[in-house]
Amino acid sequence: MSTLEKPLHIDIPVKLAAAKVAFSIPALTFEGDLPASIFHLQLIENDIADWNANAQAIAVFHTNAGHVTLNDEAYNTERNVATGNPYKDLVADLMKRGVRFELCGATAKIHKWRNEDVLPGIKINTDAMARMTQLVQEGFVQISE
Numbered sequence: 001m002s003t004l005e006k007p008l009h010i011d012i013p014v015k016l017a018a019a020k021v022a023f024s025i026p027a028l029t030f031e032g033d034l035p036a037s038i039f040h041l042q043l044i045e046n047d048i049a050d051w052n053a054n055a056q057a058i059a060v061f062h063t064n065a066g067h068v069t070l071n072d073e074a075y076n077t078e079r080n081v082a083t084g085n086p087y088k089d090l091v092a093d094l095m096k097r098g099v100r101f102e103l104c105g106a107t108a109k110i111h112k113w114r115n116e117d118v119l120p121g122i123k124i125n126t127d128a129m130a131r132m133t134q135l136v137q138e139g140f141v142q143i144s145e
Contacts, residue, residue, distance in 0.1 A: 019048060019055040022140040024132050026063035029145070035068070037145040038090050045097045058135060059094075062104030062128035066111065069103040074117035088119055095121050104128035 021044060025037045041059055048055040061069050068091065072084035091101060103118055106127035115124060125131040136142050 014047075015051050016047075016053050016055075017051070019044075019053055019057075020135075020138070020140040021055075021057050021143055022132060022135040023057070023059045023143045023145055024128065025059060025061050025065045025068075025145045026128070027145075028065050028068070034090075035065075035087065037065070038087065038094070040143070040145065041094050041099055042090075045094060045099060049097075055098075056100070056140070057098065058100045058102060058140070060102045060104065060125065060128050060131055060135075062107045066103055066107040066113070069101060069118045069122045070113065071117060071119055074113060078111065078113075085119070091119055091122075102131065104131070 023037060023041060028035045028037065030036060031039045037059065041057065044057060047053075048057070067075060067078050068085070068087045070078060070085055072088070075085035076082055095101060101119075101122045103113075103122055103124050104127050105124050108114075108117075108124055118124065132142055
């Protein structure tokens with residue numbers, strides 16, 4: 001029997017009634033061509049939907065991953081390309097599913113990004129370190145990518 005035909009046995013099934021998760025995303029690592037942070041956000045959103053859980057998920061992009069939050073024009077300028085932001089559709093889909101996206105204000109200041117440079121619906125916080133501290137104090141579990 002091939003491994004594809006053999007069902008996977010889950011030894012520790014997890015089903016949560018509620019979840020508060022905050023992703024700290026300072027850089028992009030990849031699962032193939034997909035940023036692992038986006039893959040993990042999709043995974044937890046799928047779990048939340050399967051569980052029908054009362055949940056909040058927040059993704060805080062900062063440092064070397066801040067460009068994920070940029071609109072096409074700002075992305076092209078920042079990355080010195082003409083392709084536009086390749087992550088914008090993935091971000092938009094996750095936002096429709098309830099994930100809140102934030103950009104670190106300190107990262108934005110260093111790069112001279114303005115509010116109009118980010119994708120619609122993305123909020124800018126004071127800075128990622130202060131925001132993650134606040135979220136943890138509010139009971140969010142911090143996931144570091």
